[in-house]
Amino acid sequence: AQTVTQSQPEMSVQEAETVTLSCTYDTSESDYYLFWYKQPPSRQMILVIRQEAYKQQNATENRFSVNFQKAAKSFSLKISDSQLGDAAMYFCAYRSYYTGANSKLTFGKGITLSVRP
Amino acid sequence: DAGVTQSPTHLIKTRGQQVTLRCSPKSGHDTVSWYQQALGQGPQFIFQYYEEEERQRGNFPDRFSGHQFPNYSSELNVNALLLGDSALYLCASSAHRDSGTNEKLFFGSGTQLSVL
Secondary structure (H helix, E strand, C coil), rough: EEEEECCCCCEECCCCCCEEEEEEEEEECEEEEEEEEECCCCCCCCEEEEEEECCCCCCCCCCCEEEECCCCCEEEEEEECCCCCHEEEEEEEEEEECCCCCEEEEEECCCEEEEEE | CCCCCECCCCEEECCCCCCEEEEECCCCEEEEEEECCEEEEEEEEEEEECCCCEEEECCCCCEEEECCCCCCCCCEECCCCCCHHHEEEEEECCCCCCHHHHCCCCEEEEEEECCC
């Protein structure tokens, strides 16, 4: 079974600064997908960024980028130029490549990010 | 275009009662998954429905059951409620034709269930 670990329960960043959220995972599979989701107070999970394990290039989406280290099973999220609207819970998630389309996500416990004005 | 809608938004029940939660998927989606998110935890997969059948199931007891209707909407039923069933229940939808990299999962805002 796969596990996802987010060991930092909370982090804080100054507006306009950069922050990195950490995530490690454990799997015996060689192909899989990794995700970062944002959950604001509205409770709706919003996809921030996705990484395919077979791609060596780190994914980027505007101010969001990842550092994917497959051998170390590490998947961190970097938020640049932090904005007040980035304040939320962030979840790291894993999905198997082999169990077919629309397979389940395994989530970490999440990290609460606060942004100081 | 409405996204994933869930009802009700909040619910209070007593131990031993039964509850039904509802989910309407995003337009064009035919697959619905349910997740349980306890306070301070990440969501945990309950099960997934496609073509009106349960396709995958997480580590949840038989007290948790579901249904999918021909219009792709879905219900989650929980029998004999326990205090530990208090959680946010999230519904997510996707299109079965999309697989792998093309898959896009959309979540609703959840139903907050409190069991007293």
